[in-house]
Amino acid sequence: MLEPYFEGLATSELRTTRCTACRGAQFPPRMACPHCSARDTGEWIAASGLGRVWSFCTFHKAYFPRPAQQPTYVVAVVELHEGSKLISNIIGAENVEVGMPVKAVFVTERGEHRVVFESVR
Amino acid sequence: MHSLNRAAAVVGVGATAFGRLSGKSAEQLGAWALDNALADAGLTASDVDGLIACRVGYEAVAAMMSLRPRWVASLPAEGRMTGPAIQQAVTAIATGQCHRVALVYGNNGATANSTYGGFGEAYGASTELTLPYGMTSPGAYYALMLQRHQYLYGTTEQQLAAIPMTFRKHAQLNPGAVMRGPLSIDDYMTSRYIVEPMRLFDYCLINDGGVAMILSAEDRAHDHPKSPVHILGTAQRAQLVNSDFPPEDFWRNAIREVSETALALSGRERSDVDALMIYDNFSCNVLFTLEGLGYCAPGESGDFVQSGRLERGGPLPTNTSGGHLSESYMQGWGLNIEAVRQLRGDGGDRQIEGAETIQYACASPIVSSVIYGKDL
Numbered sequence: 001m002l003e004p005y006f007e008g009l010a011t012s013e014l015r016t017t018r019c020t021a022c023r024g025a026q027f028p029p030r031m032a033c034p035h036c037s038a039r040d041t042g043e044w045i046a047a048s049g050l051g052r053v054w055s056f057c058t059f060h061k062a063y064f065p066r067p068a069q070q071p072t073y074v075v076a077v078v079e080l081h082e083g084s085k086l087i088s089n090i091i092g093a094e095n096v097e098v099g100m101p102v103k104a105v106f107v108t109e110r111g112e113h114r115v116v117f118e119s120v121r
Numbered sequence: 122m123h124s125l126n127r128a129a130a131v132v133g134v135g136a137t138a139f140g141r142l143s144g145k146s147a148e149q150l151g152a153w154a155l156d157n158a159l160a161d162a163g164l165t166a167s168d169v170d171g172l173i174a175c176r177v178g179y180e181a182v183a184a185m186m187s188l189r190p191r192w193v194a195s196l197p198a199e200g201r202m203t204g205p206a207i208q209q210a211v212t213a214i215a216t217g218q219c220h221r222v223a224l225v226y227g228n229n230g231a232t233a234n235s236t237y238g239g240f241g242e243a244y245g246a247s248t249e250l251t252l253p254y255g256m257t258s259p260g261a262y263y264a265l266m267l268q269r270h271q272y273l274y275g276t277t278e279q280q281l282a283a284i285p286m287t288f289r290k291h292a293q294l295n296p297g298a299v300m301r302g303p304l305s306i307d308d309y310m311t312s313r314y315i316v317e318p319m320r321l322f323d324y325c326l327i328n329d330g331g332v333a334m335i336l337s338a339e340d341r342a343h344d345h346p347k348s349p350v351h352i353l354g355t356a357q358r359a360q361l362v363n364s365d366f367p368p369e370d371f372w373r374n375a376i377r378e379v380s381e382t383a384l385a386l387s388g389r390e391r392s393d394v395d396a397l398m399i400y401d402n403f404s405c406n407v408l409f410t411l412e413g414l415g416y417c418a419p420g421e422s423g424d425f426v427q428s429g430r431l432e433r434g435g436p437l438p439t440n441t442s443g444g445h446l447s448e449s450y451m452q453g454w455g456l457n458i459e460a461v462r463q464l465r466g467d468g469g470d471r472q473i474e475g476a477e478t479i480q481y482a483c484a485s486p487i488v489s490s491v492i493y494g495k496d497l
Contacts, residue, residue, distance in 0.1 A: 002249065026363075028247050034362045055272070055367065057264035058317035063239040063257050072317075075256045077265055077366055085366050087256050098272035114253050 133162025151227030200452030204489020292443025354386030376413020
């Protein structure tokens with residue numbers, strides 16, 4: 001169900017889904033809409049890539065061996081303007097804050113496409 | 122529904138030592154605990170006709186202990202299943218499917234070097250969306266919740282410190298606790314972050330160990346060496362949709378519903394509760410649980426836990442064993458047998474004077490609660 005999302009990342013487009021019945025935004029997509037429970041009503045839309053930090057945490061413990069990123073790094077729940085959330089990293093910010101406006105930045109490393117976020121203040 | 126109420130009592134509890142018990146499997150730890158629980162109940166394996174296996178293989182435990190149950194259930198390893206396991210056992214007894222259930226839990230997390238994070242130990246439903254960003258572990262999930270709580274309500278690290286410090290004081294009175302040294306505010310504030318804003322002492326203690334309980338039908342619960350402790354009411358509420366993300370309400374609504382249901386089944390009011398056993402996988406979960414239970418308004422838990430309020434001898438004794446933070450992370454089972462020990466008067470140096478009703482509560486994607494009573 002995530003193929004359109006990963007295809008989007010490869011072309012620097014952030015995609016999320018929206019329910020054609022209730023218009024509720026959702027990510028990751030589900031068979032049933034979490035807002036209205038309608039089945040198979042999630043349509044892919046191109047998101048603006050703009051959002052806010054809903055919350056974040058800073059990893060000091062290394063859970064993954066290299067070449068994975070090493071501490072410290074910031075993991076955030078980003079709430080997109082479209083209404084859905086996703087888990088990502090915040091890059092380049094000294095002081096991350098909840099509520100901080102952020103925008104998507106697309107990165108490719110070792111053939112893997114990801115979307116991270118940076119402050120737009 | 123009400124026929125499930127007050128149908129079963131705890132007639133035996135047992136635990137292993139907690140710590141690094143190298144070479145023992147989870148099943149061996151569970152069997153060790155079950156041996157102790159059977160002895161506590163004055164029973165042998167052949168007296169048990171029901172089995173719930175938690176984090177251990179039901180087949181291995183039954184074979185090891187020569188159990189011949191006519192009713193068996195097995196639940197997955199998450200600690201959120203502990204309350205539901207007890208609820209299932211009560212239901213099986215209330216409906217006459219069996220009369221004496223052994224609930225067996227074992228965990229060899231220390232021997233297995235579990236960190237509950239990294240590849241193969243991911244957390245949440247969609248790991249292909251989290252692992253590339255270095256997101257892993259239940260601790261990080263709770264760190265996101267704590268950060269949000271701090272942002273919304275101004276909760277401080279100094280306020281949070283009261284929880285691990287209080288539970289450590291309790292552990293100092295518990296010979297079975299793993300961490301029994303003093304814990305000062307300086308110790309806490311200078312400890313390292315694991316996933317900021319959570320520090321080392323905000324995390325539970327991963328150890329080897331096992332816990333077992335024997336539940337009996339009420340009509341034969343008095344045929345045992347120790348006084349029965351009655352299970353007055355149980356309830357659960359799942360909140361699994363989009364649970365890959367922390368809940369907006371810190372599970373407050375689910376906790377309130379579960380607690381109100383369990384108390385109503387018990388014929389008790391919140392003011393009847395003499396002590397709490399709160400699932401403290403992380404210290405901040407105690408904050409969220411207290412708010413959900415209604416002891417303080419949303420956002421006020423940081424202030425609420427000050428001034429020794431949760432200490433034994435205080436107005437709301439909580440996790441008198443030391444809990445997951447200082448006794449050992451036994452995924453709720455240690456807290457449940459602590460409730461039983463307290464209501465029997467077996468609390469030793471940490472006995473809560475006059476305790477008659479104790480509530481277990483677990484805040485997680487499946488919220489659950491169990492109300493224990495000295496009397497029916």
